[in-house]
Structure formats: structure tokens, C-alpha cells
Amino acid sequence: MNLSLPPILVLLVFPGGLFLIASGLIYQWADRKLVARFQNRIGPRFIQPLADTLKLLAKEEITPVGVHKGLFFALPVIALAAALTAGLYVPLSGFRPAASFRGDLIIALYALSVLTLTMGLAGANTISRFSLVGATRTLTQLFSYEAPFLLSLLGPAIAAGTWQISEINTYAGQNLWLIIAQPIGFLVALIGLMGKLELPPFDAPEAETEIVAGAMTEYSGRGFALFRLGKDVELIIGLTLVSAFYLGGLGNPLEFVLKTLALLLVLALLQTAFARLRIDQTVGLWWRAGALLAVVQLIAIVLGRNLGTIF
Amino acid sequence: MASTIGALGAAEAVLKPFATAINRPQPERLEVNIHPDNLLAAVRALVDESWGYLSAIVGLDRPAQLAAEGMSQPESAIDVLYLFCSGAAVVTLRITLSYSQAVIPTISGIAPTAMLYEWELREMFGVEVVGLRVTGHLILADDWPAGVYPLRKSFTGFNQPVAGAEGA
């Protein structure tokens, strides 16, 4: 499906800006509600994520002692901007991406990493001990899941023969669902997404029983709200990418909603099923199992393609 | 019950050399009064014998009654009770310290669990524990006035007349 809108609307309303933020909030609610129901709790009301965000935006912003003021204010803005930028390249709600060029997969993933990086920097910027430990853990985790996650998204790219997200999406829609063709890649991508979003059991960087809120401990008002929005946007982009690549592409809004929600259901289930991993366990898991599996999948794809051309 | 009596008998044999008085207030209890100088040796003897474990240290303030006219005023005292338990048997080492000589050696070198109990005893009763390495407060507030020991009978709260039994 295609949709042509004036560029300013594309940036501010759809699919960038408002739409992304609104759907990010809705998916945050869905995630929280699902986790709550799995845990036998009632969970938040539909309006809760919006209320949280508005409340945070209205709150007094406290600048802690010992931070670099400019960075302290700039980092949340960069974080949200990076996440929103990534949103321009993915087939949100099943429409063609707002912007598209060869190799935009790398850009989108890079923009998402910038979000994590700013959170790490934000933690390291303060003198709070919880923040410092949280920042170390955030960055450690970034280095552990990033490579396997990237490899797992390269699988579909190689299969499609292009590094352009919209074309991979089209390819995935026309061929056998890649979750069947590349099951290992899907698994790594799914777990990688959880690591990227710092969802349980990979929530060591913000383990509240150890280091309060991790890198975010010193953020209170607007800065915290922006970081949270950035995370919500990251959630929806991650869901879109994985379902576009592995769940047979996203051709229309209905497909988008069904496939991303199905994926979210699996994510929520995984979140509730495990105890939190220590950061050393996370790193060990990724480098021992995650990276290895992703490489195996990649070799299988490359072999498959080459053998295919020979015969 | 037989094993309890046996255990008490064994403890009595171990502690006899240090005792100034021995009595059995209840069937499962043995109470041995000892002099403060003998405390370390007595505890060491019990530990060497592997007799039970240190269960608690209890402070007991016994302020002197006002003496009758013409009599010399007796000095107030603090009893320190070391409770050792083994099965159902309880052995009490009782040390009586006068207010002016409220000093005991630490037994935390022999029984490490004693550290917290001795710390509490020092805070609450003002018994100086020689050799206890910890400083500062364990449970009282940081700005608690020095020289005020809340579990002494003379402490009845701040800004209140000292007389009367109603505490803070």
C-alpha cells in the first residue's frame, strides 16, 4: 500500500511524530496489560501510559548536582529524535515507509542504538552511584545483544538480496514466511529485541531491587518522559521490523496490528516466564548462544543461496 | 528430659572452677554467677567443650533502693547475663557490675555472634565492652545524646521528671 502525504505531515503526524508516539503509548499499555494478566494482576487502564507521560511532562525538572547541564537536557531530546528517525524507515501500520533508500536497514538499527547509547551516557553523566552502575550495565548489554540482533536481521536481508527495509518487506510478503525458513534467526531476533528493550529477564540495567532505576535514576520530569517515549517508540519499531521480516511482511494496517500484537503476546509471555538474569549471565548467554546461533543461521542462508544457484 | 539434665551436668562440671554461686531456677536452666575477670575463661571453657551456642546477652539494670537514714547508700548495679543454649538446656552466666565499674571484656573473639549483642548492650546500658571493635550507634539515632542509656531504669524519657515509673 502506498500513501502520499505532504512532507511536513509525514514528519509531524503520520507516520512520524504524533502517530508513532500515540501507537507507542498504546503498545506500552498492551504490553503492561498482558504482563499483568499473565501475572494474575489487573493491570493499568488504557489511559494510564498517556497519564504517566503527561504527569511526567508537567513535573518539576530537577537538575542534580554534578551533571553537565547541557548534556543532561540534550540527551533525552536526542534519544527521542533518534527513535522517531528510525520510525521513518520502517513499514509502520503496513504502509510503505516514509523514507526509503538502499541500506536504510543499517540506518534504522543505528538510530535505535543511538537511543540506548544516549541512555548510557545519561547515566554516566550524573554522579549518582546507581546511575553509574546502570550506565555500565546498559552499555555492556548493548555490546552483547547488538551483534547477534543485527546478524539475525541480516538473514532476511540476504535472502531478499537487498538491505532496503521496504524491499525486504515486499520479499517477505511474497515468499514463504521466514519464521519457517529461518527459525533460528527469528528466535535470535525475538530475544535480541527483548535485550534491546531491556525487558525482563534482560532488565539488569534497570533492576530496581539493586540499582533503583539504573541510568534513569536521576531523571525526574520532562527528561524522563522523553526517554520513556523513546523506549515506547523503540518497542513499536522493533515489533514492526521483526514481524515485517519474519512474519510474512506487512501489507496493510490490519496485518500490521495482528502480527505485531501476536509478537507482543509472545514477548509478554517471555517476560513473565523467567527470573532476571545477572548482567554477566546476559553477556554470557549472548556471546555463547546468541551470536553462535545467528552465525549458524547466516552460514545456512549463504550456503542455501549459493547451492541454489549452482543447481 | 534426660539429655537436658545430662547437658546441664556437663556444663556445671565445666563451669564449676569459675563459679561463685550455682543454682537451678528451673529444671532446664542452670545459672552460674561468675566474676567479670573469669568471663573469658568460662566462655572459652564452654566453647572448647562445644557446649551449645551463645543465644543472647541480656542486660538487667538493678538500681539501688534509697537507703534508710544513717545507712550507707549501696551502689546500683547492672547484671549481664550470657545465655548459652544446647537443645532444651539453657546455661546462664551471670556477671554483676557496679555502675562505676561497668566494664567487661568482649567475648566476640571466642563467639563471633556476640558482637551485635555486645554492641546493643553498650548502647542500651552503657556497659563498656573492652575490645569490641565497632564504634558508633547500632540502633539508636545518630544524634542520640552521649551518656544516656535508654534501658537503664533511671531513663524515663526526655524533658520529663525523672521520678515515677512511667517511661517515655
Add this chain to the structure above:
Amino acid sequence: MTADTNKFVIPIGPQHPALKEPANFEFWVDGEIVTGASVRLGYVHRGIEKGAEARTWTQNLYLMERICGICSHVHATAYTLGVEKLAGVEVPPRANAIRQLMAELERIHSHMLWLGVAAHEGGFDTLFMYSWRDRETVMDLLEKISGNKVHYSANLLGGVKFDITPELAAEVHKGLDFLEERNRFYLKVVTTDETFIGRTRDIGTMTTEKAEFLGAIGPTARASGVARDIRVDAPYLTYDQFPVKVMTHTSGDLHGRFIVRIHETFESIRVIREILDHIPQGDLTTRVPRRIPAGEAVSRVEAPRGELLYFIASNGSEKPERVKVRTPSLCNWSTVLSLAIGLKLADMPMLLSGIDPCFSCNDRSIRLKRGQQDPQVWSWEKLRQYGIEYYR
């Protein structure tokens, strides 16, 4: 226990999401590895031991019950046992059996509470939510028996207030069946879930010798193979008539502490059923004099967290001379401080909760009363005015 200023110190508490009650721990870390630890208690010291000296024997029963919200019955039991010993009163067997029944129900409630807290500290919120949901069952049973979910107030000096009718017994049986089934499930989760085992196995391992040396008690010690349980070593109430087995484990790590506590829950369920089926007939109370004869008594009971010791001295009046409470949490602190070194920071919350600490157990002392002129004490009006000025 002073912290080295050159170390990177992570403070946990007095206010921290890992602590439901205030205490302060300082962990000195090198990266993620803990190199030292210290503790500061007393944030909720309430002066109960001092307060007891100003109250009558009966009033103190209610005061002692309020030392701890989780093991309220066991505190009251230890106190009444001590006072009854001093008074030379023989309590009717039916009353003692009901006391034991309440104590074991309380143990189930406490162990399930602990299971949830410990799981939460390890980031396993699902287990936390489930175990707390099911804990409601045992709290409902306690409410049906006594009318209260937390402070059951079952004890009197010389007996108990509540009887177990056959209808109640049937309800308790029903609740126990459910609890047993649920706890079998939790045992399965604890022993088979890979991530959970990864967080608990070989963490904070304490050998039997070390446990004895550090003076560990209760389930913490039993998980290290120290077979010490007052219910068996020095049977009180009707524990000789309805005996329990000591549950021990040899691993000595956090995992062992989970297994021991869940097994103890099963044992409690078994013994409660036995009491319900063979409860002795007779009166519920006997008379206890208002003035207790002079003397000193030691009473020891097995609280859910370990040995609880009361030392009670009477001077023959209506009020006690001294009530000393030695709570189990205090004994286990030294194990935490010594086991922490060398572990990861992420293990600290679980290690802390592994001994099932109860801060209200520890802190029992003083309430401050200051004069009106004290510049640190503000009246409500002054505080309100300050708030208005501040935001103007």
C-alpha cells in the same frame, strides 16, 4: 564497620526499592563484585523493651504481638510461655494445641510471603504475584479462626481466645489441600526453572561449620545442614504430642534456603492436619494471677525465621521488671555480611532476603520526645506556611 572512603560504595537503604522496611547497607563494589559490606539498623526502633517495663503483664501481651506483623503469634506465644512459667500455671492442652495450630498456620503464611519477596528480589515477579495470591488463602483461614488477618490475638495469659469448631476444622482442611497443591507447584518451579536456578544455585554458599561459627539459626542454618529447631530440640506447647520433622538441606546456598522453606511449609500442613484430627478436649483458659511472682524465666520458641528467645524478669508486681527479646533476624545478619564478599552486586538483594530479614524484629527501642522550643521540631502551621512560601 566504617566504610573506606576510597571505595565505590553502593548504598542500599534506608530508602530503596529492594527494602520494604528501612535499614542501611553499604556494599563496596569493584565493578560488579562486592568487596565489603556494612549494616546500620535502628531506623524503626520503637522502644518496645522499655515500653514493656511501664505496662502491666496483660497489656504487654498486646505490645509483644506488635513487635512484628508477620510473626505476631509467635511473639505472643513466647511471651505467654515465659509468664506462665513464672506464674507456675498449667495451660489446658486444648489451648496449647490451638496455639500450635496458629503458629504453624503463621509459618505457612510467613514462608509464602518470603517466597514472594525473594522471587521479587531476583526479578521473578510472576512467582511473587502467584505466591502472594495463594498466601491469601492462609490469611483467610487465620481470619476465619480469629477475626484478623495479621494480628490474630489468639493468645491470652493462661490460654487462647478462640476455639476450633468442627466447621472451622473442615474449612481449614479445605484451605490446606489447596495450599499443599500450590506449594508442590512452587517447589517444582524453584527446582526446575533454569533462570531461577541460575540466580540461586551456588550463591552465598555456607558450609555447616561456617553456619555454626557465624551463629546462623532457623531455615538459614538448616539449609546449611545444621539440624537445629526448637520445636524438636526443646518441645514447647504440644510439639511433643504432634511432633514435626526438622527439614535440612546440605547445599547451603540460596537454592537450599528456598527448598528448606517450602519443605517446612509441607511439614506445617501435615502437622496442622494432625492437630485438627486429634485435638485434645478441654477448657480454653485457666486463671493467671494479676501479680506474677518474682523470678526470671527464659522461653524459646521456633519462629518462622528461627529461634526466638524471651528473657522475662519479674519483681513480683503487676509490671515486668525486664522483658528482653532476642529475635532471629539479628542472629543472621553476620552471615549476610560475611557471605556478601566476592559475590556480584546483583546477588545482594536475594542474599539479603535469603535470611528472611524482618526489620521490625531488629528494631525495638526508643521514641524521641523533644521540647517545643527545639528548632528542628516544626508545628503543622509553620510547616504549612513554609510550603506556601516556598512555591510562591
